Amino acid sequence: MSERQRRIVWRIAALLLDYPTRQTLDLLEDMAAAAGSVPAPAGPALVSFVDSARRTSPMELAAHYVETFDLRRRSCLHLSYYAYGDTRKRGMALLRFKHAYKAAGVALGDHELPDHLAVVLEFAAGVDPTSGRRLLLEYRPVVELLRLSLVDSGSAYAHVLGAVCATLPELGTADRRRIAELAAQGPPEEEVGLEPFAMDPLTMEPTAQAEMGGRR
16 A cells, blocks of 8 residues: 555545544545545445435434444543543543644644644645654554454444554554553543542643533
């Protein structure tokens, strides 16, 4: 797969892993055409999801998105959440994402968490492919675990994650060990009594409760 084809996959996946607005749905035909230029398995996987989305009503697709990514901890799209949960350590991880974007001249919105997979993919596709790929590789076990979670739940979004994984190197022994650890432990939670000292993940200022919303 060429660098251009990888960036096509990342761009399409970024659109599909964001909340399915009417604007995004209007682009499904164009996305299918672009994915058709990408070799297997990534290209056909994206086309498969697009075909599924076309057969689904906008309301049903939106409900499935919310149920899949917002209501299930095991399929959360915030990459650092798998490793750090809602703990103060996650604030530092989010800050590293934000620094990477800032170095490339990207400023996120006030309510947009930098570790959302759609944000990372968009960054890798169009702004800084080198830094974006580095972030994806750093969280390679998390991306694979998310794919497995979607496969287990029978979600069509597993095709999108499968396409993303196809653009990354094969899993190594250390990656597989980390996947097993994350799957067994689940996202950690902050110890009781630390809530008043939680940090805002974007500003690193004290806040009553760490933000853990969707990208929207």
